[in-house]
Amino acid sequence: MRLYSIASSAVGDDETSETVSLCVKRVVEVEGRGWCEYSNVEKGKDPEFPDAEKVYRGVCSSHICDLKPGDDVLITGPTGAEMLLPEDPEANIIMLATGTGIAPFRSFLRKMFHDKAHSKQFQGLAWMFLGVPYSNSLLYDEEWKQMQKEFPDQFRYDYAISDEMLNKEGKKMWVQHKVMEFSDEMWPMIKDEKTHVYMCGLKGMESGFKEAFGPYAEKEGLEWAEFIKGLKKAKRYHVEVY
Numbered sequence: 001m002r003l004y005s006i007a008s009s010a011v012g013d014d015e016t017s018e019t020v021s022l023c024v025k026r027v028v029e030v031e032g033r034g035w036c037e038y039s040n041v042e043k044g045k046d047p048e049f050p051d052a053e054k055v056y057r058g059v060c061s062s063h064i065c066d067l068k069p070g071d072d073v074l075i076t077g078p079t080g081a082e083m084l085l086p087e088d089p090e091a092n093i094i095m096l097a098t099g100t101g102i103a104p105f106r107s108f109l110r111k112m113f114h115d116k117a118h119s120k121q122f123q124g125l126a127w128m129f130l131g132v133p134y135s136n137s138l139l140y141d142e143e144w145k146q147m148q149k150e151f152p153d154q155f156r157y158d159y160a161i162s163d164e165m166l167n168k169e170g171k172k173m174w175v176q177h178k179v180m181e182f183s184d185e186m187w188p189m190i191k192d193e194k195t196h197v198y199m200c201g202l203k204g205m206e207s208g209f210k211e212a213f214g215p216y217a218e219k220e221g222l223e224w225a226e227f228i229k230g231l232k233k234a235k236r237y238h239v240e241v242y
Contacts (some may be wrong), residue, residue, distance in 0.1 A: 002060040009111040025056025026134040101201025131175030176208025
């Protein structure tokens with residue numbers, strides 16, 4: 001069994017309430033072209049890499065990517081309760097994502113800014129930070145740009161491209177470094193009881209969040225672990241990382 005965050009809102013991308021969308025990245029590892037310890041493809045049988053000694057293809061990602069229209073799929077769920085929007089329509093939403101961790105935030109943003117049934121209800125500010133290795137990995141980029149164009153006062157979108165951008169120290173730009181460019185503006189938001197913080201993707205984002213705002217908390221005499229505990233207790237800190 002594999003668990004995926006749903007990338008569509010409750011009504012689905014077609015707004016019929018009869019479909020659901022996932023964001024899936026197929027895992028392929030090839031010996032000699034990166035890390036590859038195991039092989040689940042018989043030597044010489046992979047059409048893309050016929051000369052490779054070892055090829056490993058992600059079991060579930062390949063299963064999903066190879067499905068054809070009309071195929072039956074066995075599913076389970078829903079599981080988990082972290083990636084839920086607050087009930088207050090005036091809440092502010094800060095989102096940090098890496099790679100396919102963008103999925104639940106697409107669900108949020110479709111509901112807030114796209115779906116006919118809900119899009120006029122959201123009154124707060126939604127600010128999303130996306131971290132990816134390459135610019136061609138900016139998932140749903142056109143959707144975000146369109147939302148920015150239509151809702152410039154309510155939706156902000158910034159990204160960090162680690163293999164193409166440098167932080168102020170001249171090193172790779174990770175998502176927390178992009179956040180840090182706006183930390184003076186964001187810290188008052190994070191302390192505001194109307195603001196909810198969400199993270200989905202690589203586990204390093206939690207330590208990255210501390211890197212960005214720990215110094216601000218320390219300056220105000222706040223112990224970081226206690227500050228985060230307070231956010232969790234108030235149900236304003238939502239994390240799904242791996």
